[in-house]
Amino acid sequence: xxxxxxxxxxxxxxxxxxxxxxxxxxxxxxxxxxxxxxxxxxxxxxxxxxxxxxxxxxxxxxxxxxxxxxxxxxxxxxxxxxxxxxxxxxxxxxxxxxxxxxxxxxxxxxxxxxxxxxxxxxxxxxxxxxxxxxxxxxxxxxxxxxxxxxxxxxxxxxxxxxxxxxxxxxxxxxxxxxxxxxxxxxxxxxxxxxxxxxxxxxxxxxxxxxxxxxxxxxxxxxxxxxxxxxxxxxxxxxxxxxxxxxxxxxxxxxxxxxxxxxxxxxxxxxxxxxxxxxxxxxxxxxxxxxxxxxxxxxxxxxxxxxxxxxxxxxxxxxxxxxxxxxxxxxxxxxxxxxxxxxxxxxxxxxxxxxxxxxxxxxxxxxxxxxxxxxxxxxxxxxxxxxxxxxxxxxxxxxxxxxxxxxxxxxxxxxxxxxxxxxxxxxxxxxxxxxxxxxxxxxxxxxxxxxxxxxxxxxxxxx
Numbered sequence: 001x002x003x004x005x006x007x008x009x010x011x012x013x014x015x016x017x018x019x020x021x022x023x024x025x026x027x028x029x030x031x032x033x034x035x036x037x038x039x040x041x042x043x044x045x046x047x048x049x050x051x052x053x054x055x056x057x058x059x060x061x062x063x064x065x066x067x068x069x070x071x072x073x074x075x076x077x078x079x080x081x082x083x084x085x086x087x088x089x090x091x092x093x094x095x096x097x098x099x100x101x102x103x104x105x106x107x108x109x110x111x112x113x114x115x116x117x118x119x120x121x122x123x124x125x126x127x128x129x130x131x132x133x134x135x136x137x138x139x140x141x142x143x144x145x146x147x148x149x150x151x152x153x154x155x156x157x158x159x160x161x162x163x164x165x166x167x168x169x170x171x172x173x174x175x176x177x178x179x180x181x182x183x184x185x186x187x188x189x190x191x192x193x194x195x196x197x198x199x200x201x202x203x204x205x206x207x208x209x210x211x212x213x214x215x216x217x218x219x220x221x222x223x224x225x226x227x228x229x230x231x232x233x234x235x236x237x238x239x240x241x242x243x244x245x246x247x248x249x250x251x252x253x254x255x256x257x258x259x260x261x262x263x264x265x266x267x268x269x270x271x272x273x274x275x276x277x278x279x280x281x282x283x284x285x286x287x288x289x290x291x292x293x294x295x296x297x298x299x300x301x302x303x304x305x306x307x308x309x310x311x312x313x314x315x316x317x318x319x320x321x322x323x324x325x326x327x328x329x330x331x332x333x334x335x336x337x338x339x340x341x342x343x344x345x346x347x348x349x350x351x352x353x354x355x356x357x358x359x360x361x362x363x364x365x366x367x368x369x370x371x372x373x374x375x376x377x378x379x380x381x382x383x384x385x386x387x388x389x390x391x392x393x394x395x396x397x398x399x400x401x402x403x404x405x406x407x408x409x410x411x412x413x414x415x416x417x418x419x420x421x422x423x424x425x426x427x428x429x430x431x432x433x434x435x436x437x438x439x440x441x442x443x444x445x446x447x448x449x450x451x452x453x454x455x456x457x458x459x460x461x462x
Contacts, residue, residue, distance in 0.1 A: 103141075112163075187211060221306070
């Protein structure tokens with residue numbers, strides 16, 4: 001444990017001076033497990049504090065210390081129970097020092113379990129009225145020192161999600177949830193390494209959306225891989241059945257198919273790693289189906305499916321979570337403006353960039369509001385696309401009736417004929433007379449035959 005020595009009889013009692021104008025000593029007893037002797041040893045830490053700073057930031061100390069007479073009360077106040085001395089030390093130093101840029105080294109390298117204890121101690125003694133805003137700069141430094149370049153594991157990420165969320169560390173929370181979605185097999189859960197069993201995240205802010213994002217990765221990959229089978233099913237060639245079977249056989253050969261069964265016991269990154277070994281070229285050379293038919297470029301299709309799956313989810317976004325929460329039943333224009341992906345930008349106003357899937361799974365508001373936003377976005381894209389113009393033209397033609405529609409078709413046909421129609425060939429005698437006449441005309445006029453560029457421009461206009 002940082003700051004304490006586990007050797008029996010040495011440094012079993014230490015003193016921490018939080019301020020030079022201390023008028024009270026807070027004594028903390030802590031039981032530390034000694035791995036060599038396989039037993040717990042009690043360590044005592046005395047904190048020299050200024051009582052007014054504690055009573056003004058903690059309802060617990062305000063209640064406990066308000067009845068103490070300054071002259072009659074003993075100068076030492078003992079905190080009952082087994083408490084984390086390093087977590088209490090961090091809180092006391094933060095409360096007594098305005099400049100927290102220079103903290104003791106052991107407070108910046110404390111184990112992850114002690115970070116949980118910091119939150120637990122704040123809730124237990126109601127320090128800063130359970131607000132962790134004053135500790136956010138400290139946690140940012142702690143994360144930089146201990147987690148930014150660390151090798152992530154399942155246990156580490158399951159324990160790191162809680163402090164990243166409560167300290168509003170967007171980078172850490174996004175990184176942790178993305179790693180879990182891509183690298184976990186089975187159901188994702190949260191782990192609390194402390195005895196403060198009340199510390200946990202609501203299922204709808206971590207366990208629920210992270211598992212939903214993991215399931216969506218399977219949907220994306222399956223849609224791309226199964227699309228090949230659907231296209232083969234629509235072909236009419238004789239060799240389609242053999243290609244259909246061989247393609248899925250190659251997927252099973254690399255242990256990535258059927259995806260529904262493989263996904264239950266393997267992470268998405270493991271499946272993508274197996275698909276990198278996929279290679280298949282159809283044996284048929286007489287496919288009669290329209291191109292590409294049975295020659296669809298299966299290797300490229302599988303590689304593109306893996307790339308789309310890898311790019312799908314960027315982790316949960318704390319900024320999107322906060323914006324999507326309904327505050328004071330405000331579902332007016334401000335709510336829509338803050339949550340609507342203007343110009344297709346899903347990370348507007350967020351600290352870190354992400355795509356649609358992150359926005360979707362980070363939604364903390366009412367589900368019907370999310371559906372309304374997506375529906376409005378689809379309508380806008382439909383209005384701005386050429387599909388809208390084509391549909392309007394067809395609807396207008398139907399309203400005009402069959403006679404007007406036939407007249408419009410005839411007018412269009414006449415216009416095309418005037419532009420591209422060539423007369424049928426003439427008899428030889430007429431052809432000779434026309435040649436003689438053309439020779440006479442050429443001597444009196446300039447050649448006005450269309451240039452290649454003119455033909456190209458005519459095609460472009462069409």
